[in-house]
Amino acid sequence: MEGKLLELCRRENVLINEPMKNHTTFGCGGAAKAVVFPENRQELVALVKLLKDDMVILGNGSNVLVCDEGLEKYAVITLKVKEVKCEGDSIYADCGVSLAKLSSVAAENSLAGLEFASGIPGTVAGGIFMNAGAYGGEIKDVISEVYAVDKDGNEKIFSKEELKLSYRHSVFCENGYIITGAKFNLEKGNKEVIYATMKDLNQRRKDKQPLEYKSAGSTFKRPEGYFAGQLIEESGLKGYSVGDAQVSEKHAGFVINKGDAKASDVLAVIDHCKKTVAEKFGVNLEPEIKILSND
Ligand SMILES: Cc1cc2nc3c(=O)[nH]c(=O)nc-3n(C[C@H](O)[C@H](O)[C@H](O)COP(=O)(O)OP(=O)(O)OC[C@H]3O[C@@H](n4cnc5c(N)ncnc54)[C@H](O)[C@@H]3O)c2cc1C
Structure with a gap:
């Protein structure tokens, strides 16, 4: 398959056995069979036809958590398809x-x-x-x-x-x-x-969100009638951590990677938040982030 990929894409756009931690904003995750960057729509479509179900498609990887075992698939990343x-x-x-x-x-x-x-x-x-x-x-x-x-x-x-x-x-x-x-x-x-609106919204983001750490943004969806961050904060979980994964002190709706968190650390924090919030408030938190594994 690697040979066929190299017929379609330039060599520098095919990274064999590449850790996904380098391609997700969470900074976690084991290797994919290869990470491939098509350079335009035609290349992307050719890759889709070649790889079919043997691929995962990603943009900036800012809403995913890739498991530590990595992916027994090819990851196609669209960041160079940008007309x-x-x-x-x-x-x-x-x-x-x-x-x-x-x-x-x-x-x-x-x-x-x-x-x-x-x-x-x-x-x-x-x-x-x-x-x-x-x-x-x-x-x-x-x-x-x-x-x-x-x-x-x-x-x-x-x-x-x-x-x-x-x-x-x-x-x-x-x-x-x-x-x-x-x-x-x-x-x-x-x-x-x-421009003024964009500036204002980005400032509000900087003030409220832990943008200085790796994360995938809000970890959980907003449960009907509640805010996930507020429920987690009121459960006393701000700062709760497993390894380098932590409920942000700045915004409890974000699980952050303080350094070299494993995906399993992030999942353990997620599980603990879900369990605690369910016990305390009877609310079921559902992850917003997409968890990518081989299961
Ligand atoms: C600091 C921070 C702040 C954030 N703030 C917000 C926010 O305010 N609001 C919000 O909604 N989200 C927010 N997010 C989450 C995230 O940025 C969004 O969900 C974003 O839209 C994901 O885009 P992506 O390109 O990174 O997708 P990825 O994470 O790469 O992929 C997300 C999903 O889309 C699928 N996908 C990607 N490309 C394609 C394609 N070409 N065809 C089919 N499927 C595809 C993937 O397979 C995956 O299932 C935030 C994240 C971070 C890290």
């Missing part, structure tokens, strides 16, 4: 464009609606997959259509309705399609106001 263009009030972006870049292209073109996304450290595809959101905005508000392929490389355009976007959920959580790009519909706005 973006503005067409009137719409923006087309490849799957691997960062949400920060997407928001700044919108701002530069005086288009409002993506300010909420400028501090989310994911890609366009990761954002769509998760229906990422913050500060009252979510991908659902601005997406127009999504381009994707199935494992045989057949293309499909998903209309907004077909995306089934809801809280941290999209149709892609169910159907196994690989997102190649998307179109966003925005509204004309005032450039200075857009």
